[in-house]
Amino acid sequence: MSTQFAAKRLSKELSKISSSLPPGIELVSADNFEEWLLDIRVLDNNPLYQNQTYRLKFRFGSSYPIEPPEVVFVKLPDRPIPMHPHIYSNGIICLDLLGQQGWSPVQNVESVCMSLQSMLTGNSKNERPPGDEEFVRGNRLRPKDIEFYYHDNDV
Amino acid sequence: MPPPNTPEGGVTAPTSPPASPTPSQPTSPLTRSEIAELSLPKSSILELDYQSIEYIGPVDETLLCPICRTPFHSPITTPCGHTFCAGCINRALELQSVCPIDRQPINKTRDYCRLPLIVKDQLDRLKVKCPNKGCDHECLREHLEGHYGRRCEFTPVRCPESSCTKYIARRDAKAENGCLHQEFTCRFCEKVLTWEECDDHYDYSCNGATARCEECGKQVMRHRLGKHLSQDCPEAEARCKWHAAGCKVADKRRVVQEHEHSGCTFEVISRLIDQRAEDREMINDLTGRLARLEAASSRRRRPRERREPHNESSLINGSPLNLLSTEATGASNLTRNDDMSPSSGFADDDGAWASPEDYMLAQFERIEGQLEGIRKKMMEMDAHQSLGLLQTTARVNEQLAELGSKVGVLNMHTTWLMNMQRQSHTQQRTASTSTGPPSAGISHAGDTSTTRAVSSETGVRYQAGSRRSSSDGRGEHPPRL
Ligand SMILES: [Zn+2]
Ligand SMILES: [Zn+2]
Ligand SMILES: [Zn+2]
Ligand SMILES: [Zn+2]
Ligand SMILES: [Zn+2]
Ligand SMILES: [Zn+2]
Ligand SMILES: [Zn+2]
Secondary structure, eight states: OOOTHHHHHHHHHHHHHHHHOOOOOEEEEEESSSEEEEEOOOEEEEEEEEOOOEEEEEEEOOOTTTSOEEEEEEEEETTTOBTTTTTTTSBBOOOGGGSSTTOTTTOHHHHHHHHHHHHHTOOOOOOOOTTTHHHHHHOOOGGGGGGOOOSSSOO | OOOTTTOOOOOOOOSSSOOOOOOOOOOOOHHHHHHHHOOOGGGGHHHHHHHHEEEEEEEEEEGHHHHHHOOOEEEEEESSSOEEEHHHHHHHHHHHHHOOOOOOOTTTTOOOOOHHHHHHHHHOOOOOEESSOOOOOOEHHHHHHHHIIIOOOOOOOEEEEEEHHHHHHGOOOOHHHHOTTSSSEEETTTOEEEEHHHHHHIIIISSSSEEOOTTTTEEEGGHHHHHIIIOOOOOOOOOOTTGTTTTEEEEEHHHHHHHHTTTTTHHHHHHHHHHHHHHHHHHHHHHHHHHHHHHHHHHHHHHHHHHHHHHHHHHOOOOHHHHHHHHHHHHHHHHHHHHHHHHHHHHHHOOOSHHHHHHHHHHHHHHHHHHHHHHHHHHHHHHHHHHHHHHHHHHHHHOOOOOOOHEEEEEHHHHHHHHHHHHHHHHHHHHHHTOOOOTTTTTTSSSSHHHHHHHHHHEEEHHHHHHOOOSSSSSSSSOOO
């Protein structure tokens, strides 16, 4: 199949996203078909995430959407990394949806954002994954090359 | 259209001839047969990319492939009931052998089911634009392959130069043009470009030698002035896009364009003509195929009849088999020779048919279906036309009604004036007989009984008029015109 597959699919997504997005999700930039930035907010009153906006960075390979995009939280002065037992303090997310096994080509940027939104909404633990400090210190790998052990399936 | 590098009228002698080999420059546009000659075997065409097709109008969400988000292309349905483009699901299954939607395991290709024909029909009927750059052809999706594969001048085909692996628009792919992928320097702006890009460059991006258009004052490339005048200039004389269908409108281009946009009556007719041409082509194609099949099947039947007696005899009496065998092999050798080629060709065409008769029947059915489609389209056109007629008559009717009401008002006014006159006459007569004041005249000081009678009469008249004018509340006084 053509190498343009990912770009074409992404342009379809982009035209939809730029006209409407669910509440709490905002497109920050999508200047090319390799990297997009989006902001998400948690909509309910979860005290862990109240009044905070988080920046997500999507990176798409040429086999998107057959292969998952790489999604991480980005730290900026006004954009912290959300506290969550599946989110490392360097922004790397441990979510089976984004792994080779859990990903499905029918997912898209919008659905990923919504999944992350609800993953935060449902959390009440103010903690990082076990071994966070070590992981962040030692990790030189790209998120997609990390073999996560998915702690449970309800995230 | 002329090949990309053809200079047009108004060219001043080029300052220097292009450095790279100049392809020959025929100036006459391609005729149909020339285009037909150019259509090379299928493999030499860049395959139609369904993902980049632009659809006209909204497409039902249910017809979109969940993977590529475009309307299905050769869709298949998984055993769990989900539908994808064949290409998309195959790619997805390379990674994981589960349905992308519900993660049911899928055994690649063996488990696929065909899609209900009604969905295929819906997909076929989607209106699309030709994806080739430069072509503005629009058609139903089922006809796009035909247009793209055989007729479109802009379809990328293999470069005629055998050593070049690039593709080039069909209209430019001519042996005498050679490879248009070689680079040369634009003689106007000194940019390096290929012959293929040349057209685009001259039309849109070159800022070299320009000239002012006499008609509209715009700066255009000097040697493109002719093209500008004949195709773009808003002030130049132009004819309606549908003049071939009979429209007589001709004026400055912007006026004509306005006419075209505001709806030319001949547009429908022109579409009808196009449709008919396409239908006729399809029918010709089918008739040709049918004839070929008929020939093939009749050739096939003949040898079979000849062979049957041999088979029977060898079955019935088993012993003379040896005796017959030499004769039989000889005969079958002969028959096989002239029988093998059509039958193998037939099997290649459509291996799935049990017998040529079945195949023929299916073909007949298809033609019948297509004719039915044509008939339906004609009826649709008809309905369209009568709707248009209805709309114009409605306007005329409205105007008639308005005129009617005006006549009613006039009527009333006359009645009122006549009554006035009658009244003044009576008053004059009574004045003369009773020797009252002689100057009662038209003044309203006359006796009340007469006035009442008059007003009631006008009231009645007015009502008769108001039935048409549909204005009301002014019955007491005659309206002003
Ligand atoms: Zn399924
Ligand atoms: Zn698809
Ligand atoms: Zn075309
Ligand atoms: Zn070439
Ligand atoms: Zn130039
Ligand atoms: Zn002009
Ligand atoms: Zn016209």
